[in-house]
Amino acid sequence: xxxxxxxxxxxxxxxxxxxxxxxxxxxxxxxxxxxxxxxxxxxxxxxxxxxxxxxxxxxxxxxxxxxxxxxxxxxxxxxxxxxxxxxxxxxxxxxxxxxxxxxxxxxxxxxxxxxxxxxxxxxxxxxxxxxxxxxxxxxxxxxxxxxxxxxxxxxxxxxxxxxxxxxxxxxxxxxxxxxxxxxxxxxxxxxxxxxxxxxxxxxxxxxxxxxxxxxxxxxxxxxxxxxxxxxxxxxxxxxxxxxxxxxxxxxxxxxxxxxxxxxxxxxxxxxxxxxxxxxxxxxxxxxxxxxxxxxxxxxxxxxxxxxxxxxxxxxxxxxxxxxxxxxxxxxxxxxxxxxxxxxxxxxxxxxxxxxxxxxxxxxxxxxxxxxxxxxxxxxxxxxxxxxxxxxxxxxxxxxxxxxxxxxxxxxxxxxxxxxxxxxxxxxxxxxxxxxxxxxxxxxxxxxxxxxxxxxxxxxxx
Numbered sequence: 001x002x003x004x005x006x007x008x009x010x011x012x013x014x015x016x017x018x019x020x021x022x023x024x025x026x027x028x029x030x031x032x033x034x035x036x037x038x039x040x041x042x043x044x045x046x047x048x049x050x051x052x053x054x055x056x057x058x059x060x061x062x063x064x065x066x067x068x069x070x071x072x073x074x075x076x077x078x079x080x081x082x083x084x085x086x087x088x089x090x091x092x093x094x095x096x097x098x099x100x101x102x103x104x105x106x107x108x109x110x111x112x113x114x115x116x117x118x119x120x121x122x123x124x125x126x127x128x129x130x131x132x133x134x135x136x137x138x139x140x141x142x143x144x145x146x147x148x149x150x151x152x153x154x155x156x157x158x159x160x161x162x163x164x165x166x167x168x169x170x171x172x173x174x175x176x177x178x179x180x181x182x183x184x185x186x187x188x189x190x191x192x193x194x195x196x197x198x199x200x201x202x203x204x205x206x207x208x209x210x211x212x213x214x215x216x217x218x219x220x221x222x223x224x225x226x227x228x229x230x231x232x233x234x235x236x237x238x239x240x241x242x243x244x245x246x247x248x249x250x251x252x253x254x255x256x257x258x259x260x261x262x263x264x265x266x267x268x269x270x271x272x273x274x275x276x277x278x279x280x281x282x283x284x285x286x287x288x289x290x291x292x293x294x295x296x297x298x299x300x301x302x303x304x305x306x307x308x309x310x311x312x313x314x315x316x317x318x319x320x321x322x323x324x325x326x327x328x329x330x331x332x333x334x335x336x337x338x339x340x341x342x343x344x345x346x347x348x349x350x351x352x353x354x355x356x357x358x359x360x361x362x363x364x365x366x367x368x369x370x371x372x373x374x375x376x377x378x379x380x381x382x383x384x385x386x387x388x389x390x391x392x393x394x395x396x397x398x399x400x401x402x403x404x405x406x407x408x409x410x411x412x413x414x415x416x417x418x419x420x421x422x423x424x425x426x427x428x429x430x431x432x433x434x435x436x437x438x439x440x441x442x443x444x445x446x447x448x449x450x451x452x453x454x455x456x457x458x459x460x461x
Contacts, residue, residue: 019044172202266291314355
């Protein structure tokens with residue numbers, strides 16, 4: 001029976017022996033637009049872009065359907081040598097499409113979206129965007145600061161549909177407003193299962209207002225829906241657009257193994273529930289605005305994260321304004337854009353070393369955190385930096401078990417559940433986590449990617 005199953009699996013994944021490679025040159029942009037969208041492409045086919053610059057592609061539809069064994073490719077003949085420039089709205093729809101090795105440089109959104117994984121109502125599924133770079137892609141006609149007169153929004157990568165993987169890519173030098181990456185959810189299309197891994201998100205200057213996150217998973221209006229996406233093993237370097245680098249606005253997502261290095265912002269569970277933040281590393285080097293993890297809403301797990309030298313909070317568990325929405329909630333009176341009570345949260349085996357503050361219970365509202373369990377965490381600082389707002393009300397919502405602390409001034413922390421210990425040396429752990437974090441990140445062919453990784457790693461040699 002096992003032998004029969006293996007034979008059938010082999011037959012099911014038998015590659016298309018008739019697959020065709022279509023080579024396109026920079027002077028054949030009309031042919032490129034046609035072949036990507038006219039039904040020519042069959043499973044296993046590849047559209048291969050020869051070296052050169054492809055200017056002003058405008059609306060470019062990549063509509064095709066491969067199979068699990070035979071994806072349809074759009075790739076550079078030599079990674080990084082096919083350069084996409086000028087106005088672009090690339091719409092990817094279909095299944096099992098594979099985009100590889102392209103360099104988007106000084107391109108910009110023809111409208112508000114640069115790359116969409118949908119075309120109209122047709123969403124993409126089981127696609128991969130890999131080994132690419134999007135660098136310095138800003139509409140020259142849009143201001144680089146918030147403006148009431150002009151639209152400043154420009155999204156680089158918009159993920160719709162399901163099972164989209166974005167990996168080993170480089171994203172940097174976004175200056176106009178809008179996100180680098182947005183995952184969109186609707187009531188009928190929200191179980192995304194997207195995977196974002198081994199990318200380098202580089203320099204993003206301060207924007208001066210909201211809407212300059214690097215990654216956002218959902219929106220306020222979709223925050224009670226499950227996305228079940230994974231953001232793991234990425235590097236965020238000098239991502240300074242605003243105070244939310246990753247903004248989670250949906251449920252059941254996993255954010256793990258990411259490295260935030262000298263990035264002026266934090267990992268924020270802004271809305272949604274049951275998200276997991278595991279094994280992330282934050283190195284602020286005391287730069288103003290560097291942050292750790294901010295929590296609101298319910299059911300989160302925060303495990304084995306390390307925060308080093310953040311100028312702002314290493315951890316913030318925020319006060320709520322409303323209870324968690326349910327079927328009886330009047331969202332006009334208790335809008336989804338507001339803050340809902342932090343509740344049923346487990347925070348365990350994390351280390352917060354020389355962070356500006358550990359903030360428990362601050363923020364406007366009257367819904368104190370409830371059933372927040374903090375177990376076996378380590379806190380170290382020159383002095384006690386654990387701030388508890390209105391402790392007579394707030395402390396009832398926390399349970400502290402076997403946490404360790406060391407204050408440089410040798411002061412005592414008088415709450416139960418905290419044990420004073422000798423200072424623990426985390427230098428080796430920091431080095432190990434950072435050096436592991438920069439392995440196999442981004443496209444190896446792109447020099448700025450390798451320079452950014454070298455900038456981080458040189459501090460640990």
